[in-house]
Amino acid sequence: MSEQSAIKVKNLVKNFGKDENLVKVIENASFEIQKGEVVALIAPSGAGKTTLLMMIGCVLEPTSGEIWLGEEMVYKDKWMAKDTRRIRREKIGFIFQAHYLIPFLNVLENITLLPQANKVSEADAKKKAMELLEYLEIADKAYNMSSQLSGGQNQRVAIARALANNPQIILADEPTAALDGERSVSVIKMLKKIAREQNVAIITVTHDERILPYCDRIMKIQDRGIVFHEIEEDDIL
Incomplete structure (x- = not known):
């Protein structure tokens, strides 16, 4: 594998x-x-998009084959690690259609919860969380509850939470489905910025054609296999 392969x-x-x-x-x-890529995963409903995402995310066990995440082979006809939770904690950030923020915690507490569970000190977790909120231009909402935020703001908090452990890979399952056109584009632009600036590979399952021009490649499940379509610069809105 190349050093740039995620x-x-x-x-x-x-x-x-x-x-x-x-x-x-x-x-x-x-x-x-590759690292730094944003790839859209598309297919008809029921074709296996979420199944594929969950296998890559070490949540769902494949039947056979190989999966490498960075330089680590995590699956070869069986899980190569005894603890797949360790892989998810260290390598992967998840973003979903619903933000799944804990309603009785404020924004900062939602972001620091996982790092602290992974034995990062409270001070270091808060420092990282505030850096992420500033990066995502939502630092002024750090002490707000999720119920006080718009849908787009909550999704940015969910992105910050996904980045809290410095993942190499972000797996997003319909992250813009609940958002209007302007907020959808805002979220995918943010993900592309993250991919470029932090060298993170992002796969996003989507039915939202509005965000496709902002991705680098389109990955399709076709006849139970994978085919790719490159995004041309002229396609970008």
Whole structure:
């Protein structure tokens, strides 16, 4: 693998059920995603987008194949690490359609919760959280509750939370689905800025065609395999 490779998948297979109830979802998928890239993952509903994302995120176990995250092989026909939670904590940030902020914690507390659970000191966790909030231009909301924020602001907080452990990879599942056009574009521009400036690889599952021009490549699940479409500069809005 090259030093710039963030994700490498080789001959990945995912089936559900067995015998007459066997359902093949992903078959022999192979691809590589580089650090600093934003890749849109698209396919019809039920085609396996979230399944693929959760396998890369070490949440759902594949049937067979290989997954590399950075220089670490995390799966080769079985999990290579005893504790996949360690991989998720160290390497991956997750963003979802719903922000899933804890309603009885303020913005700062939501962001520092995971780092502190990973034994980062409260002072260091708060310092990092404030740096992220300033980077995302929402530092003035640090002590607000999520109920006091707009949908777009809450999603920025969710992005800050995903970045709190300095992940190499961000996996986003429909992060703009609940937002209007202007806020959707704002979020994807922010993700692209993060990818470029922090050398993070981002895969975003989406049905939102408005954000596709801001991605570097489009990854499609087609006939249970993976095909790519490059984004041309002239496509950018």
